[in-house]
Amino acid sequence: MLIRRRDLLTSTALYLVLSASAGARIVSGALPWKPDAGSPPVPAQPGSWQFFTPEEGTAVEAIVDRLIPPDPQTPGGKDAGCALFIDRQLAGPYGSSRGLYMRPPFMDGTPQQGKQSPLTPAARYRQALAALDKYCRAAYVGKSFAELADGQKDKVLTELEKGPITFEGSSATAFFELVLTNTREGFFADPVYGGNRDMVGWKMIGFPGARYDYRDWIERHNERYPLPPVGIAGRPEWTSR
Amino acid sequence: MARKLPATDVVIIGLGWTGSILAHELTGAGLNVVAIERGPWRDTATDFPTTYAQDELRYHIRHDLFLRPAQQTLTFRNNANQTALPIRTWGSFMPPNGVGGGGVHWNAETWRFLPSDFQLKTHLTRRYGQKFLPQDMTIQDWGVTYDELEPYYDKFEYLCGTSGKAGNIKGEKQPGGNPFEGARARDYPTPPQKQPYGPTLFADAAKELGYNPFPQPSGNLSQAYTNPFGVRLGPCTFCGFCEWFGCGNYSKASPQTTILPALVRRPNFKARTECEVTRINLDKSGKRTTGVTYVDSSGEEWEQPAEIVLLCAFQLFNVHLLLLSGIGKPYDPSRGEGVIGRNYSYQVTSSVNAFFDDKNFNPFVASGAIGMCVDEFNGDNFDHAELGFVGGGYLGAVQTNGRPILGTITPKGTPKWGAAWKEAVTKNYLSSYTASTHGSCYSYRDAYLDLDPTYTDPLGRKLMRLTFDFHQNELKMSEFLTDRLGDIVQKMGPRQLEKNPRKGPYDVSVYQTTHTCGGAIMGTDPKISALNRYLQHWDVPNLFVTGATAFPQNAGYNPTGTVGALAFWAADAIINQYLKAPGPLVKS
Numbered sequence: 042m043l044i045r046r047r048d049l050l051t052s053t054a055l056y057l058v059l060s061a062s063a064g065a066r067i068v069s070g071a072l073p074w075k076p077d078a079g080s081p082p083v084p085a086q087p088g089s090w091q092f093f094t095p096e097e098g099t100a101v102e103a104i105v106d107r108l109i110p111p112d113p114q115t116p117g118g119k120d121a122g123c124a125l126f127i128d129r130q131l132a133g134p135y136g137s138s139r140g141l142y143m144r145p146p147f148m149d150g151t152p153q154q155g156k157q158s159p160l161t162p163a164a165r166y167r168q169a170l171a172a173l174d175k176y177c178r179a180a181y182v183g184k185s186f187a188e189l190a191d192g193q194k195d196k197v198l199t200e201l202e203k204g205p206i207t208f209e210g211s212s213a214t215a216f217f218e219l220v221l222t223n224t225r226e227g228f229f230a231d232p233v234y235g236g237n238r239d240m241v242g243w244k245m246i247g248f249p250g251a252r253y254d255y256r257d258w259i260e261r262h263n264e265r266y267p268l269p270p271v272g273i274a275g276r277p278e279w280t281s282r
Numbered sequence: 283m284a285r286k287l288p289a290t291d292v293v294i295i296g297l298g299w300t301g302s303i304l305a306h307e308l309t310g311a312g313l314n315v316v317a318i319e320r321g322p323w324r325d326t327a328t329d330f331p332t333t334y335a336q337d338e339l340r341y342h343i344r345h346d347l348f349l350r351p352a353q354q355t356l357t358f359r360n361n362a363n364q365t366a367l368p369i370r371t372w373g374s375f376m377p378p379n380g381v382g383g384g385g386v387h388w389n390a391e392t393w394r395f396l397p398s399d400f401q402l403k404t405h406l407t408r409r410y411g412q413k414f415l416p417q418d419m420t421i422q423d424w425g426v427t428y429d430e431l432e433p434y435y436d437k438f439e440y441l442c443g444t445s446g447k448a449g450n451i452k453g454e455k456q457p458g459g460n461p462f463e464g465a466r467a468r469d470y471p472t473p474p475q476k477q478p479y480g481p482t483l484f485a486d487a488a489k490e491l492g493y494n495p496f497p498q499p500s501g502n503l504s505q506a507y508t509n510p511f512g513v514r515l516g517p518c519t520f521c522g523f524c525e526w527f528g529c530g531n532y533s534k535a536s537p538q539t540t541i542l543p544a545l546v547r548r549p550n551f552k553a554r555t556e557c558e559v560t561r562i563n564l565d566k567s568g569k570r571t572t573g574v575t576y577v578d579s580s581g582e583e584w585e586q587p588a589e590i591v592l593l594c595a596f597q598l599f600n601v602h603l604l605l606l607s608g609i610g611k612p613y614d615p616s617r618g619e620g621v622i623g624r625n626y627s628y629q630v631t632s633s634v635n636a637f638f639d640d641k642n643f644n645p646f647v648a649s650g651a652i653g654m655c656v657d658e659f660n661g662d663n664f665d666h667a668e669l670g671f672v673g674g675g676y677l678g679a680v681q682t683n684g685r686p687i688l689g690t691i692t693p694k695g696t697p698k699w700g701a702a703w704k705e706a707v708t709k710n711y712l713s714s715y716t717a718s719t720h721g722s723c724y725s726y727r728d729a730y731l732d733l734d735p736t737y738t739d740p741l742g743r744k745l746m747r748l749t750f751d752f753h754q755n756e757l758k759m760s761e762f763l764t765d766r767l768g769d770i771v772q773k774m775g776p777r778q779l780e781k782n783p784r785k786g787p788y789d790v791s792v793y794q795t796t797h798t799c800g801g802a803i804m805g806t807d808p809k810i811s812a813l814n815r816y817l818q819h820w821d822v823p824n825l826f827v828t829g830a831t832a833f834p835q836n837a838g839y840n841p842t843g844t845v846g847a848l849a850f851w852a853a854d855a856i857i858n859q860y861l862k863a864p865g866p867l868v869k870s
Binding site for chain 1: 328698
């Protein structure tokens, strides 16, 4: 098969985008090992929104705090940093579906064929949050989602999840599934990504986090593991002054 | 125009398990070997160090170590009446990428298939009669027997340092091992892993029911081990980040931890990484490959001439490259003719979730292949005459992980969010347990691979199209296996138990296993198989195709042990037969 020059240029650009390494190379004679050549995660920094507008950020904080509400033992999604987590994810490669197959034609298929939408997660949030705001202001006398009472918020979320609320141009149900998935990710992912603040999600269930050695515990049957969790970046008290 | 490189003796496409094994064996026989790998070079210290390998979001949820669908994917439909659509993000299976291939991120469950699995069609028709099998089932014998493969299974296990307990040494049953396994020449190289609480309870329950539980054979090692190539592995620390992750401890068997450190020192070996083979070239006769054409990451096209071509990519992409290169007759399901794309099969898994009041399983104290299994209901270890299906699988409590994003289960009926969800997750995380069945998937006339008419990759090549659904035989089997598993788990004393037998239609968006099989299968008849018993292409004798691509159907076990054994078996045939008299090793 002859490969056209134009296709090659496109594919080259793709390789460069997808690959963090230097590209094609020859390995011979010895393992090509270099110190400090890895790619540790880049910690999410606190601070202002990178993807959301202030209004969008407020709405998402309100959503995640109903999906995972606070209780006396464990903070809710908002204080756990789930909205910050989602913001940083949407600003990064995940938000733009980088690495996924996004070539047309986009056609609806069966559920067994998987998601077929041309919408990236970032585009879906942008469209759905605007539609949600429009819906709430129409249905609840000018109030945004964040301004609703908890019971009203839960009603709106339930109607997104199961109907009858629909959005123009994008699926309300698909947005609900996406934000629920991302909220759980934010609650349970390593704190280095901005959610699971102070490892509250891990403490809640008893997951010890990024530990790497349980050899002394493998045969301690039916006993609660005693040590608190650690993250990839350690524990806050190790680094706070 | 491709630039031509100096010729080499052997070119290997894909440097995963089978490519590494064949490169090691053939460089050892004095041949010059060039391996061409689409993905990057990967090593433990650089790519999955213990300081950040344990990252569920990055590696499991965002698929950091896997092939990117933007680079290559396939299309899927359940049956030929549907329009296939692209798999835009991976779901049911996870194609690997980079040096080490699937060996980097597997769970390391290291099984042998049963002797009867290799002569499946002969065995089942002899025992139950020809009419017992569904008419559209296309199972075949492999053309190789268990006894022939045994020394090569042994080689793979001693390469990996596999931890386990033999059940049958030279025909003598061994207490504590799998009584159903084929005879092995010697025990596993290292003893079984220690068992956590859940598998221990499971084994007690299985014994009460009269079964013979035994430790899951594991490529995550129970102790340090130096393999015959002089490469040393460390003991597993039960970190619970195995499948989807690279191992930072050098304790999971992979090409990185067993072969590559020895292989790269050989002056007659060279690897070219981030170079994608775009076709296997044939001479004018169409009976001989002259090497491969590939594109490097800067877009340059190269030709690598070679005397022997070994196609060692992931199962799916072996078939894709054969179709794109026009090698072998593509399978036509309407006529049941042709061989490339024929007999695609998969794996039929299911689970039982159990919720306890008085137990703490510490699910995070885990390893990809730590657990206790029973084999009473695998293959043809039990009488199928009254059951209305063939096939089977192992039942196991294999404690692979307690990772919280995807690893928290709640009883059916629990809301998916809100205070009730939060409470249920908190209550059940430490005290729930999931056991599983790992069932066979036999092959059928309507399950196949061909080229898609619509969708293309970034190089303008047609994507491959997968047409597949589960058949009644497999769904019945899954229901039966799940019920037997439920019997055992019930004896563990849960307050609540939920059985999840596999249901159709097959869903390509939900993770099941990466055990895709077939498409260029080995066999005894070139009309219905692409490869002979040595994995040699029937039409192009200087081309060999490795991996689960060659499985005529899949057995009720994880495939990698058999994939590794077949690689050593093919290497032996190339060195001791083919090199002495290049040409077909079996008369067609």
